[in-house]
Amino acid sequence: MTDDSGTLSIDFIAGFTIFLLAFIWVLSMVPGLLVNLQGYTIDYDAVAYRTGVILVEDPGWPASPPWESQQNFSVTRFGLAVSRDTPNILSQEKVDRFFSNTSVYGAFVYPDDYHQRVIFGDYPYRFNVSLLDVENNQLRSVGDVVPEGYGYIRRVVKIKGLSNATIDAPLYKNPDNNVTTHEFSILVNNSGLKEQKNPAYEIDPARDQIMVNITDLRLTISNQTQAPSVNITLTNINVYKLDGGILSLVRTFNTPYIDENSSTTQPPVEVKNNVSLKFSPAFFDILNAGSSPIFINLSFNLNNGGSSYYSQFLNNTWSSPFDYDYDTPEVTQPRLRDAMVEVAVW
Amino acid sequence: MVKNDNGQLYTIEGFAAGLIMVITAYLVVNATSVYTAGDTHINDMQLEALGSDALRMMDIPINATESDNRHSDLRTIIENSQFDTFRIKFLDYTNESGSGPGHDIQFNASYTCRDDSSNDVQSVQMVNSRNLTGGEHTVRSTKWVIVDIGCPPEASRERAVLVEVLLWRD
Numbered sequence: 001m002t003d004d005s006g007t008l009s010i011d012f013i014a015g016f017t018i019f020l021l022a023f024i025w026v027l028s029m030v031p032g033l034l035v036n037l038q039g040y041t042i043d044y045d046a047v048a049y050r051t052g053v054i055l056v057e058d059p060g061w062p063a064s065p066p067w068e069s070q071q072n073f074s075v076t077r078f079g080l081a082v083s084r085d086t087p088n089i090l091s092q093e094k095v096d097r098f099f100s101n102t103s104v105y106g107a108f109v110y111p112d113d114y115h116q117r118v119i120f121g122d123y124p125y126r127f128n129v130s131l132l133d134v135e136n137n138q139l140r141s142v143g144d145v146v147p148e149g150y151g152y153i154r155r156v157v158k159i160k161g162l163s164n165a166t167i168d169a170p171l172y173k174n175p176d177n178n179v180t181t182h183e184f185s186i187l188v189n190n191s192g193l194k195e196q197k198n199p200a201y202e203i204d205p206a207r208d209q210i211m212v213n214i215t216d217l218r219l220t221i222s223n224q225t226q227a228p229s230v231n232i233t234l235t236n237i238n239v240y241k242l243d244g245g246i247l248s249l250v251r252t253f254n255t256p257y258i259d260e261n262s263s264t265t266q267p268p269v270e271v272k273n274n275v276s277l278k279f280s281p282a283f284f285d286i287l288n289a290g291s292s293p294i295f296i297n298l299s300f301n302l303n304n305g306g307s308s309y310y311s312q313f314l315n316n317t318w319s320s321p322f323d324y325d326y327d328t329p330e331v332t333q334p335r336l337r338d339a340m341v342e343v344a345v346w
Numbered sequence: 347m348v349k350n351d352n353g354q355l356y357t358i359e360g361f362a363a364g365l366i367m368v369i370t371a372y373l374v375v376n377a378t379s380v381y382t383a384g385d386t387h388i389n390d391m392q393l394e395a396l397g398s399d400a401l402r403m404m405d406i407p408i409n410a411t412e413s414d415n416r417h418s419d420l421r422t423i424i425e426n427s428q429f430d431t432f433r434i435k436f437l438d439y440t441n442e443s444g445s446g447p448g449h450d451i452q453f454n455a456s457y458t459c460r461d462d463s464s465n466d467v468q469s470v471q472m473v474n475s476r477n478l479t480g481g482e483h484t485v486r487s488t489k490w491v492i493v494d495i496g497c498p499p500e501a502s503r504e505r506a507v508l509v510e511v512l513l514w515r516d
Contacts, residue, residue: 019360
């Protein structure tokens with residue numbers, strides 16, 4: 001045959017085979033290349049890191065009054081830090097509101113409420129935020145069960161504990177026996193409390209709950225043989241504000257805990273031995289006290305067999321109010337305790 | 347014998363084409379291993395944040411009024427050379443695990459101070475959880491701490507020292 005156009009030469013077959021082999025080998029590498037381009041774990045780590053930073057280094061928004069004292073719809077951004085100057089120091093009130101599913105302002109719902117206020121972004125991330133209170137061995141969390149393969153960050157923090165005062169009533173009884181109604185005054189001197197410049201240790205009634213426990217009331221009665229039969233009545237708890245030298249009644253406090261009751265009782269109420277007062281930040285926030293001193297006056301009546309009973313009792317009208325501050329030994333100061341925040345995002 | 351060889355391919359050309367593809371693929375593979383800075387250092391950043399958090403928490407007094415607790419743990423540890431306490435507390439912070447995965451973090455801690463008279467910087471080895479062999483991928487966390495110690499040969503006075511911790515995962 002003389003017309004050999006279109007036939008393949010050995011040269012061509014060898015060259016084409018080499019080309020095909022190389023081509024197939026390169027194609028086989030493509031899936032491996034794409035594996036390296038999968039960025040989901042990196043993305044989730046970054047979202048977890050960002051969420052961790054917002055939670056432990058930011059006090060959230062609105063800042064004043066703080067978000068934890070606001071209705072759900074008013075909260076723009078979560079943040080658990082006491083202030084922007086104290087990263088990694090978390091507020092107990094903010095922590096409680098963040099993890100609580102029962103709140104007077106309404107509970108936040110996973111995932112939508114949390115996604116909009118701390119996770120952010122358009123992608124519908126699932127997540128789990130947990131806080132381990134090391135000292136109390138308490139683990140609190142919000143979110144889903146963590147699956148395999150997720151972005152993660154862990155932040156070591158401290159929680160600012162709440163201050164409280166335990167007042168042993170016999171130490172504050174009046175010297176005069178000829179009295180039937182008694183008043184005990186507690187001073188919250190806002191300007192004095194601001195002398196502590198570090199928010200991590202500051203007693204700030206508008207940010208942190210304060211608690212006053214008054215114990216052993218019956219031991220203040222002069223005649224201890226008659227003491228068991230004396231009726232002690234807490235008649236009212238009035239709150240006064242001293243503004244521009246004028247002392248004015250601003251509100252009453254109606255939710256004291258009496259004796260061992262786990263629920264509050266509105267005065268007037270009969271007391272056996274103990275009274276506990278828990279003042280939420282909202283209580284002081286409403287007063288809008290600023291630097292003005294606040295006086296909390298507890299009034300007691302003593303009766304025996306239907307008639308007034310004259311005795312010594314818890315009464316500091318003859319001396320000075322009980323000062324809820326940094327120097328009074330009965331006041332337990334805010335204390336920092338170890339904790340850890342973990343954020344998992346997937 | 348073929349007289350007309352127009353349009354024919356030769357072995358050397360196929361070999362050259364294959365080689366070009368392989369080299370291209372090699373370059374692409376290498377190119378994808380160059381991550382952006384943010385991506386590459388996510389793991390390092392997590393470890394560094396953890397170390398910084400631990401040092402920061404160790405340098406915060408737990409109470410502002412009780413005389414025993416006015417100074418931070420870290421200050422007390424350095425002033426009294428209680429380096430074993432540092433090891434225990436630091437590992438407590440870094441290896442504490444709640445609902446997340448377990449951790450096996452190792453560290454090597456030291457601090458540096460400056461002798462004002464000679465302007466020399468002295469380095470003091472504090473403690474480590476395991477010896478560095480050189481093969482570890484470490485990250486560094488630091489914290490300036492105010493302490494009342496000497497920086498030999500200078501006498502004791504209040505000064506800032508730089509605590510430096512190298513961390514790595516086993």
